[in-house]
Amino acid sequence: MTSDNMAEKLKAASIAANMPGLDDAHGGVVPPWQPATTFERGAGAGFSYLRDASPVFSAAEDILARLEGGADALLFASGMAAADAVFRALPKGAHVLVPNVMYWALRAWIEAHHDEGALEVQRYPGDDMTALEKALRPGATALVWVETPANPLWTVTDIARAADLAHTAGAKLAVDSTVATPILTRPLEYGADIVMHSATKYLNGHSDVLAGALVSAENGGFWQAIRRVRTMGGAVPGSFEAWLLIRGMRTLAVRVARASENAMALARWLEGHDSVHQVLYPGLESHPGHDIAAKQMRGGFGGMLSFRVKGGFDKAAAVARATRLIREATSLGGVESLIEHRAPVEGPESPCPDDLLRLSVGIEDVGDLKADLERALA
Numbered sequence: 043m044t045s046d047n048m049a050e051k052l053k054a055a056s057i058a059a060n061m062p063g064l065d066d067a068h069g070g071v072v073p074p075w076q077p078a079t080t081f082e083r084g085a086g087a088g089f090s091y092l093r094d095a096s097p098v099f100s101a102a103e104d105i106l107a108r109l110e111g112g113a114d115a116l117l118f119a120s121g122m123a124a125a126d127a128v129f130r131a132l133p134k135g136a137h138v139l140v141p142n143v144m145y146w147a148l149r150a151w152i153e154a155h156h157d158e159g160a161l162e163v164q165r166y167p168g169d170d171m172t173a174l175e176k177a178l179r180p181g182a183t184a185l186v187w188v189e190t191p192a193n194p195l196w197t198v199t200d201i202a203r204a205a206d207l208a209h210t211a212g213a214k215l216a217v218d219s220t221v222a223t224p225i226l227t228r229p230l231e232y233g234a235d236i237v238m239h240s241a242t243k244y245l246n247g248h249s250d251v252l253a254g255a256l257v258s259a260e261n262g263g264f265w266q267a268i269r270r271v272r273t274m275g276g277a278v279p280g281s282f283e284a285w286l287l288i289r290g291m292r293t294l295a296v297r298v299a300r301a302s303e304n305a306m307a308l309a310r311w312l313e314g315h316d317s318v319h320q321v322l323y324p325g326l327e328s329h330p331g332h333d334i335a336a337k338q339m340r341g342g343f344g345g346m347l348s349f350r351v352k353g354g355f356d357k358a359a360a361v362a363r364a365t366r367l368i369r370e371a372t373s374l375g376g377v378e379s380l381i382e383h384r385a386p387v388e389g390p391e392s393p394c395p396d397d398l399l400r401l402s403v404g405i406e407d408v409g410d411l412k413a414d415l416e417r418a419l420a
């Protein structure tokens with residue numbers, strides 16, 4: 043892999059679509075797939091065993107590090123495995139702060155670490171930096187976790203402010219940037235230490251790979267501890283999944299742009315719809331996090347939105363079942379639009395209202411998406 047000045051300066055779209063040097067050996071315009079689990083000693087490239095590193099992982103990690111502007115990146119078997127590695131790398135009993143609104147399964151998992159005594163986990167409101175400041179314990183808090191925009195209300199956290207506060211207290215800041223993607227936000231530029239992605243979502247974009255990723259601003263001790271968790275725990279993807287992820291990332295910029303455009307159009311249209319009483323989308327002026335989103339998201343507000351229907355839980359369930367083009371399924375970030383009634387998924391601990399429908403907006407024709415929703419809402 044060459045890493046010349048020209049490649050360093052490329053814009054995100056070019057980084058993902060065309061990485062010079064991906065196949066120096068043959069001149070292929072796509073990277074080669076190398077499936078080996080073990081590598082001959084002294085062979086030159088320095089690889090030894092797939093759980094440590096591989097040429098395909100390195101190619102994907104190099105793209106990710108450049109997309110996020112980080113010093114290094116690591117692939118994982120899933121987004122959960124990536125996030126889990128960050129928490130496992132902390133000292134036993136460390137105080138960590140997690141937002142009230144975040145991907146529910148990750149919160150449940152981190153709080154299980156708390157219940158087992160491995161960490162001291164405390165929640166804070168992700169959109170209230172005064173509350174974050176109060177919750178931080180200088181010298182004791184090890185990590186502040188941020189998700190922005192955050193599932194499923196798309197709560198926006200001011201990354202620069204959160205990073206400042208965390209650093210002043212001696213804590214690291216990690217950002218789950220799955221929904222924003224490096225096309226719209228690069229958290230390291232705002233002072234974050236670690237960026238996490240469920241690469242299952244937008245980075246891959248085709249709903250056919252489960253993977254996760256971390257990108258670090260620095261190659262220091264905490265990052266080495268995370269690397270050790272991955273190598274020893276072995277939560278790496280298969281090499282073909284890593285190769286598919288590279289293929290997905292090559293179209294990341296165009297998919298994210300199109301999904302953001304479609305989501306903005308649907309959000310505006312739903313806001314005026316008689317059967318809808320609230321639309322949650324950071325691109326709308328009515329969203330409480332709009333001003334901060336406008337500051338830290340560039341070129342769009344992403345493909346995720348939620349809306350609340352008049353008629354409560356049963357009406358929301360019926361609308362999710364009634365769409366046709368938009369499939370009723372969990373997950374997000376694929377080229378196909380998905381709808382989900384979130385409250386029954388997230389359970390009683392969730393801040394998600396009963397009547398909320400989450401839309402992962404894909405790249406279909408926006409007129410077709412509106413027609414499908416119109417019919418389902420009726």
Ligand code: PLP
Nearest residue numbers: 120121122145218220240242253
């Ligand atoms: N973070 C966010 C924002 C997610 O939406 C998800 C999955 O839905 C995850 C993390 C977990 O990722 P994975 O399903 O790849 O383990």
